Amino acid sequence: ISFYTGAGIPISGLNDWYNITPIVGIQYSYRTNDDTELIYEFHFQKYNHGDIENRKFQWVVDYEYYSSKDASANMSWNDFIFKVRKYLRNKNYNLAGRSIRPSFSYGFGFYNYAHKVKGLIYPGQYIELDETFLMEPVMDRRVAWGGNLGIGGTTSFNEKMDIRFGLSYHAALGYIRPFEDWELFEVVPLQFLTFELGIKYNY
Secondary structure (H helix, E strand, C coil), X not given: CEEEEXXXXXXXXXXXXXXXXXXXXXXXXXXXXXXXXXXXXXXXXXXXXXXXXXXXXECCCCCCEEECCCCEEEEEEEEEEEEEEEECCCCCEEECCEEEEEEEEEEEEEEEEEEEEECCXXXXXXXXXXXXXXXXXXXXXXXXXXXXXXXXXXXXXXXXXXXXXXXXXXXXXXXXXXXXXXXXXXXXXXXXXXXXXXXXXXX
């Protein structure tokens, strides 16, 4: 079993909405042979303060730009993943006096996300702009299929523990709806990277 923390890094359109955020995860692994592990993983991350909070829309009546002072956007992920990790046979490397055993992984799983946007001024008004007239809150909540690919390495810490690090790519068959008045467009599929650093307990 292993525990890790690190960073979730949105890419391919999701990065227009959000920046890097912390991630935490847990893995249970079952070794089928010296070079292969079956991994069951759960991880959690939450993107806060979406870029739409700081964006302005252009009102078509006077062509002036207005910001929504109460705007709020966040996106949380609770993901359940199965993956296969393969270690490269006879390919250990030495780094800072430690032996690193490299690996790669591939897998699939359920990507459970909830995207919430609220507090936006309704841009479809005419004659006079009422800045207290807000759009209804929007939530996109899905459990989406997805896949992942990763590379990483493991080094021994002591007889019972290893240090593991990795970089993984994730793609989920979900979407974020567009907010075109704020020049934020539909994102599909949802893609992000995770950088992971953790402790693996051997038993």
